[in-house]
Structure formats: C-alpha cells, structure tokens
Amino acid sequence: MRRIFIENPSAGRWHKGPRASFVAVTLLMATTAFAVAAQPDRAKPAPPPAPAQPAQPTSAAAQAPPIVLGNGPHGAMPSNEQLSRVASLFPKEPDANAPAGVNEAFWRVLVPTDNAIDAKRIALGKKLYFDPRLSRDGTVSCATCHDVSRGFTDRRPTSEGIDGKLGRRNAPTSMNAMFFTSLFLDGRAATLEEQARLPIVNPIEMGQPDGAAVAKAVGAIPEYQRDFAAAYGRPVSYEDIGRAIATFERTLVFLDSPFDRFSLGDASAISDDAKSGFALYNGKARCATCHQLSSNSPIGTNNKFHNIGVSARHQDFGKLANRALASLEKSNTKETMDQMALETDLSELGRFVVTRNRSDIGGFKTSQVRNVGITSPYMHDGSMQTLWDVVDHYNKGGEANPYLDGGIEPLALSEREVDQLVAFLFTLTDKRFAEQNASEMERQRAVSRKNRPFRDDALANRKRLPFEPQK
Secondary structure, eight states: OOEEOOOOTTSOOSTTSOOOOSOOEEHHHHHHHHHHHTSOOOOSOOOOOSOOOOSSOOSTGGGSOOSOOOSSGGGOOOHHHHHHHHHHHOSSOOOSSOOTTSOHHHHHHHSOTTSOOOHHHHHHHHHHHTOGGGSTTSOOOHHHHSBGGGTTBOOSSSOBOGGGOBOSSOOOOOTTGGGOSSBSTTOOBSSHHHHHHHHHHOTTTTOOSOHHHHHHHHHTSHHHHHHHHHHHSSOOOHHHHHHHHHHHHTTOOOOOOHHHHHHTTOGGGSOHHHHHHHHHHHTTTOGGGTSOOBTTBTTSOOSOEEOOSSGGGTOOHHHHHHHHHHHHHHOOOHHHHHHHHHHSGGGGGBTHHHHOOGGGTTBEEOOOOTTGGGSOSBSTTOOBOSHHHHHHHHHTTSOOOTTOOTTOOOOOOOHHHHHHHHHHHGGGSOGGGHHHHHHHHHHHHHHHHHOOTTOOHHHHTTSSOTTSOOO
C-alpha cells in the first residue's frame, strides 16, 4: 500500500520522528472512499426483512439510566443552548479553510469533490444539525444524540429516538468524524454524507418514511428554500440535506490536547503517571496495535474492525449469523442494514451484517481515542461505564468466543499500571473541554472505586483460563 505523507512546516513533531504534518493520508483508503462516494444514492428504503423485534435493549447495562441529562427533548440540552456552546468553542465562524492543526493539502483530499466546502454550506449544515424538524415528530435532531454539552454524544448506553424508542447501539461522538474511512460502528456508511442521511429515515431515530418525505418537509420551509438555493443552487433534496450536515461535521475537529503539547516538547503538559501510561499504551498494554497515535493516525484508530468479545457476553453468534443471512437474502440495502443495527439482536453481529464475512462476526470499528475521557459510556452497547472498565476488559484478554480477534490476549497489568494507562487516556481531550474532562475523570475514578465489574486479575495474569470456572 502506497502512502503519501504531506509536509506542513507549521505543524509540530510527533516525538522524535521526522518533521511531518499533523496528519497524512493513505492514498488507497482515500481513493476507495471517494469511489464509493461517487456511487449513485439508493432509492426509497426497503422495509426491514427481519421479523419484528422489540425495540428495547437486552443487556442490563443498556437499560442503565443516562449519566447526564439536559432539559431538552430526550434529555439533550436545548438546541439554542447547544448553539451558544458551539459559539464558545469556535469564536470565529468556521470557513472553507482547513481547521487548526490539519494540513491544508490533507484537508483538500478528505473533502469530496461533489461537496466542496464554503461558508454557506457550513451554515446550512449547522442549522440542519440542530433542527428537530428533520424528525417525524419534531423532537429529534442530530444534536439530540450528538449533544455539544455531552462530548457530542448523548452519554447514554444506547440512544433514544422518536416516541421514546431505544436503539441497540451507543452513539459515537461526532467530533473528528471526518478522519474515519467509514462511518457507524460497523462501517455501513462510506462517507459522512451517507451517514448523515440514514438516521433521518431510520424508524427509531428520526422516523421519516423516506428521503422524499423529509425533502418535502424541509423544502416547505421558506428559510430553507433560500438557504439551499444559496448553498447548492437548487431546491431542497434528501441528498443535499446529507451533504450540508456532513459539511458542518467536517468543522468539528478537536485535536488540541495536553498530549499534543507534550508531543511538541512540553514535558510539563502531562503528569508522570500519564507519561508512564503512554509508555504502557505503546508497549505492555498493546493499545497502539489498533489505536496508533501518529502523524498518519491523529485520532488513534486503524479504521479496522475487531471482535473483542463484548457481544459474546450475552449472544449466540452462530444463531444470529444464520438469522442475518436469511434476512439479507430478502433485502440487502443500506437501509435494511441500518434497521438491523438499531432494532434487532442482529446488531450484535457488527461488521458481519455489512460484509457477510465470517471473520467479521462480532467485529466493531476501532473507535478513536481522542476526547475519550468525556464520551462515556463505552463500547458499541455502552456496557462499560468508565475507562477503568475498558482497561479491565482488555487486561483479562477480552471475552472468550470462537470469533475473538487473535490479537486480544491477557495483559497482566498491575493495578498501578491500569491507573497510569487511564491517566494517559484523559490527556487526549481537547483543551476546550479541559474542565469537563477533569470533572469526568474524578467521576469515573469514584465509580471505579466502588465497582469494577470487568476486573479479573486471575484471567489477566493467566492464573485461570477462560474455560475454567471462577473459584
């Protein structure tokens, strides 16, 4: 695979490596993403082929109360208050130039040719992102599940859509989403544009019957008639709604953290414990195997999919896979996969529903580690409340199952090393969320002192093997 590294004299160094841009690009991945983006959009969504399933989570963790609630619809902060927070995060209105810390050339590669960025499209996308009128009942917007005040997530195990319906997946943050080569936890969307459209027509999330219906609803609003004409030179369409939202999301770049200042040579930017945690991250704890933090991986993901055993705690993968294959034989559209992911137990199959590749059973995308301190709960089902839980899970070697990723194995981390690793992870939060990050670290520390449900020192140190019962 050929890689192109783009020089940026204004950017700093990543430790002792050669001077390089903050980001670089893998040409093949970008080319592939653009090729997919150029494909024609799909027609009206097909009805879900799977038998009706109760739209309720099955795990106890998924039924846990939300950590933080706002006083807006579905527990989100009201849109006008979120917009005020956006104004504080971006004192200057975002424009078509690369965000701070991102190489201009790399920025141009990431922006699709059929959706060039300009101020009018950013402003339109921002308006749509916070507008609940995109949903069938007028209560859900993008900002409901990607709330500015909650790290651009909803801080729930799984998300709530219209009519109080709960989905089966945890809402990832929309911060830095532009750096992923595929979207959603199973990678079922190839571009931000495609990702932005699917929740609008998902029956649980925004509940619009199809793209034409939402285009008609939005197109009936004079303000949007004017804005779409100015931004795209044509009437409102479902496709342009997705393009505008994706354009705004490309401005949500948050990459200025204490770790970055440490990387640039400020030894005082992070604590001694965090420095030890960084060494563990790249060494004994093996985090960097999938979460590489480097000039060509600024958000710390390999953009691949792995079975780490989270679903294996409560699912029979074989039975689920057979059900999924039978359903996909009847309908294999993106809309069908979207409904499977959010409405049924088939959600637990992860990437397999997209590829039908047996090696993808129970596999989910490697999440970014940027701003991870303020985006709990963790994992695709929100089943882990703290970063201590996450490290405990990996320390014991994940959850045994026939499809467990081969790289997952016990780590034998001591309790002090777990603390140091967590201390490092909290240094990856952008400075604009420093206060929230410090508060969240203390909250999670307090939770972890009372309850460590995933800690198993015997497994972590191979004093017991997964098939042996606990004594």
